[in-house]
Amino acid sequence: MEMSFRLNGKQVQAEVRPDMVLLDLVRELGCYSVKRGCETANCGLCTVWLDGKPVLSCSVLAMRAQGRHVTTLEGLQKEAEEFGMFLAAEGGEQCGFCSPGFIMNVLAMERELSDPTEEEIKEYLAGNLCRCSGYMSQLRAVRKYLEVKAQQKGGRE
The missing domain is CATH 1.10.150.120 ([2Fe-2S]-binding domain)
Structure with a gap:
């Protein structure tokens, strides 16, 4: 599925699978500060901001970012x-x-x-x-x- 969102202030488009999590998407887009630590939403290593609020990107489907603002440490x-x-x-x-x-x-x-x-x-x-x-x-x-x-x-x- 094609989606569009703002990543660190820049508009981006990406092809995502329905089961893809936001963590994998932002890493594919070069944001390597976002890390996989536990895969159980317990460690905080994958924290990004979604519309300015911290979320655990390992537990958010990538499509949830459609039309929204995602901020990583790179931003x-x-x-x-x-x-x-x-x-x-x-x-x-x-x-x-x-x-x-x-x-x-x-x-x-x-x-x-x-x-x-x-x-x-x-x-x-x-x-x-x-x-x-x-x-x-x-x-x-x-x-x-x-x-x-x-x-x-x-x-x-």
Whole structure:
């Protein structure tokens, strides 16, 4: 089936099978930050944004993107690099395999929640599994990043 959607701000057309998941489609289109980790919608590695909201692309049929906006880490390089600096400074990147999905959710959370508590941060990021870090360094990075972003927003208002 032929479909059309926006991928990282660019209109694309693709031929998809009825059973194809969004994860496979975006990887075929060159978005290799989106990874397959568990195939059970439990790890968060395949997180993309569908119309600005994080979804697990391993559990979304590709045809659901018809006429919609899909964003991967490749479409958020500036923002990802900015948060990545906080992650690296806190030692939270470890092997880096989980980082793309984790970063997608952190950036979505920063847009969606205003001044989240530590519990709200943990709840928002609960679906992102990391086998290396133990999460404390990642949590420190998220809190510092959100504090800086809040200060920057406060200075513009």
